[in-house]
Amino acid sequence: MRILKLIAASAVIALGAAGGTVSADEPLKVGFIYVGPTGDHGWNYQHDKGRKLVEETFGDAVEVSFVESVPEGPDSERVMTQMALSGHDLIFTTSFGYMDPTINVASKFPDVTFEHCTGYKRADNVATFNARFYEGRAVIGHIAGHVTESNVIGYIATFPIPEVVRGINSAYLAAKKVNPDVEFKVIWVYTWFDPPIEADAAKALIEQGADVIMQHVDSTAAMLVAEEHGVWAFGQASDMSEFGPNSHIASIVNNWAPYYVERVQAVMDGTWSNSDTWEGLSTNMVEISEITDRIPADVKASAQAVRDAIADGSLHPFTGPINRQDGTAWLAEGETASDGDLLGLSFYVEGIDEDFPQ
Amino acid sequence: MNELGSISPELLVASVMVASTPILLAGLGELVVEKAGVLNLGVEGLMIIGAVCGFAMSVITGSVLAGVLAALVGGALLGLVFAVLTQYLLSNQVATGLATTLFGLGLASLIGKPFIGVRPPEMPRLRVEFLSDLPFIGHVLFSHDPVLYLSLGMTLLIWYFLRHTKKGLILRAVGENHDAAHSIGYKVRQTRILAIMFGGAMAGLGGCYLSLVRVPQWTEGMTAGAGWIALALVVFSSWRPLRVLLGAWLFGGVTVLQLNLQAAGVGIGVAYLSVAPYVVTIIVLVLISANRSQRLLNAPACLGRSYYISS
């Protein structure tokens, strides 16, 4: 019981100092937790870019800190708790595996605000946010369908979760639309980050005839291999144009920074709510980096048009008729996929000639 | 299984050679260390130090050669730390090796901070008129970078050194029975320190092959367990250099093969193939140890034991 009292007392001290309403002269304490090193030039690097923009934008009005390479599980729960105890007002947890820890810690610190990236559980003080990466995949699928000569597109996939499956389907549908002969070859590497394996996977795909490489893994390894073998490639997470002066067509960029700034502002203004954000090209949470001029001008123009159409809502990457891989109907003519369907997507669409990993 | 036909053997073999080079180099280094009777579990740390030193130096100077030298020196220096602790201060080799890995990973990340997202200068490739254009042979044998050839050369050289030179004999004697070696007048400690530094340099070279050729870029934690595979390799080889080469091709080959099989559409169940080398290693181990004469021939008897001389 003594310990319980101690906790309660110290929580009150900790929260009393910083929680609740934030006085104007006291800086808002914002914390970020990353699953890998900020130097991965991929997922964590982009989140950290967002952190830096928060720091730049608000200056002395915020006090920003982060912890990198925090394993999902009990270690992350401890880091979050320590951040909350040390007076952080807003904590961004930026990996799917932080979902349950975030919910647990949030229930103990009702006055601290949490933002969890890519999860599906919310609470009064936990909002979630994610990006519609599949919209970007539709744009690069469109380009790939046009520029491929071998009609074989290689795709380096991570784990068969809906996020990744959506990306493959979206890219395939867009490519198929402009090039009915296109074929996808998918390699599952069962890791988010392992540069040597990613490089080998890219090589294997190229040797199997792929002349365009797409990836869901985070490092630039595949881009460098594509450059070496003289095939096209698309970057992932951050702008990878530097790594493929000849190969790089465009990158799908995770642009969290504006969202972070907006949410910090909302907490300062007292307008924050536990929203569920799933934004894409329209709000630039997903960005397509500058498309290279090395592809034909008309392809570049039509790709821009696809991008703009998705952004203004006139085009949905998943518009029927679409059948499942086994031939059963999924979406009828003109029907678009619901968010619910997309969030749980775990099958290939018709035409992808690959085993779906079970 | 007509999908298999779409895998080109020459490209596959060439890829396997590239994929196996880092673990081959690190494995050869560790083999020499273990032959001298020292178990260094810090290979992962040594490799990543080599990866970052090689990358950083070649970016700074613009010269790949300088990078390779820096990797050798970086690996050897961290090896020296391990050597001083285990040979002079007689610390436990298992614990010190693990500490070396932890220290190496951290230090490499610190050194590498400014080099994230930078492109290294390109490693030149061998191109021999006529030879490189030969079908199959040309691609498999005459299309690689100098470090790959060096790794093959080192395999032979280490085999020759251990088997046919006086110094090699001394090294083996020290690993086999340090007391006896000492009483004959061999310098146990000096031999072991040199062996550990050599092992560090080789691991460093293997690491920089990752950051300069195979990937080529610097990212934190990029060795992703290659050092541990190198350790397995030495055991798999039953402490014979030529078998390290074989093992490296097996370990590297299985990974590349399963990716190729996936790309060829054979099915994703093949991802489980990646566990095969470890199981094979255990089986090999059992076979060696069940065979008494072979065990005595190869496994250094003093492996992992600290050694103290009072004079």
Added chain:
Amino acid sequence: MLRLEPRAQPSTLMQATAPLLAIVATIIGGGILFLILGKNPFESIRIIFWDPLFNEALVSYTRPQLLVKAAPLVMIALGLSFGFRAGIWNIGAEGQFVMGALAGSAVGLALHPMQGIWILPLMLVSGIAGGFVWAMIPALLRVYFRTNEILVSLMLVYVSYKILTAMVTGPLRSPIGYNFPESRSFHDNPSMHNSELIAGTGIHWGIVITGLLVILCYYVMRRHLFGYHVNLMGQSNKVARFAGVRINLVIVVCLGITGALAGLAGILEASGPAGKLSPHFPVGYGFTAIIVAFLGRLHPIGIVLAGLLMALTYIGGELAQFMLDAPAAAIQVFQGMLLFFLVAADVLVNYRVRIGTPGRPTSGAREVTAGSSS
């Protein structure tokens, strides 16, 4: 010239002071490191070593968390200490940890949504069995084929990782988890959840069990015949054999104890703090425990202290990251440095540092630490 002279008996004084010297050396070395990185060295050291223990705002949570983080390390290291004393080098506790977690979880998940207070104990027993069976592979290979257990147990770590990934992407994958490679959460069923015993602290059954095991291991090591046999074997197989020790039995039992405790730690961690299985579940406890066992000099009390010290650097390291913006890599280097100094300082326990030429001629050489004796 400096040289080392073996002590007849390990110095008791040095057993206590060597680790302190190492910590002082780390504070100096670490201070220089943080200075180079542009951080205030005094503040850095204070945050890592002092704040988790004495920072008013944090201690209510960080103190119990030290126990939570140290418990699996101590539990595994206790098991390892038997083998290490006998000269049996199981470095695959990480694999036994994973297999224990898998076996225990599989049983729990298979029974879901059944209720009953017997479920968690059954899971723990399965976890013990899982780790035990996994440790029997190197044990039996060693006994029957004289296969080196260092290498077999290490190889089996990688095999266990692959099995874990296969299980959480296959049979154990949560049916309600959107195909993410992870199991159902143990929080979903109170019967299989190793829940918090004291709210807000994270204290769970694992800490209580670890405490009991420390006492038990102390007793076995000191008072029980088995402990005596283990120690004899560590000195020399020949001596042990003469004294009537059944060497092979000791090998099997030692590896079995390690596997069982690692497996128990695994399932306690999975069903408690982790709450689920995923490919990210293992974070290297099995390897860190090896260091803990050595730092604790294979003594139960020493192991507890070493485990707490390691836990302190983890928790303090996290604090230093967000309080000082120190990169995670700096903390790793700092921990590496601490370990280097600790293993180096051990030399003072068994040796005297002498200046000058040898006083009396000693012939030959002496082995200090047992290696893979076979």
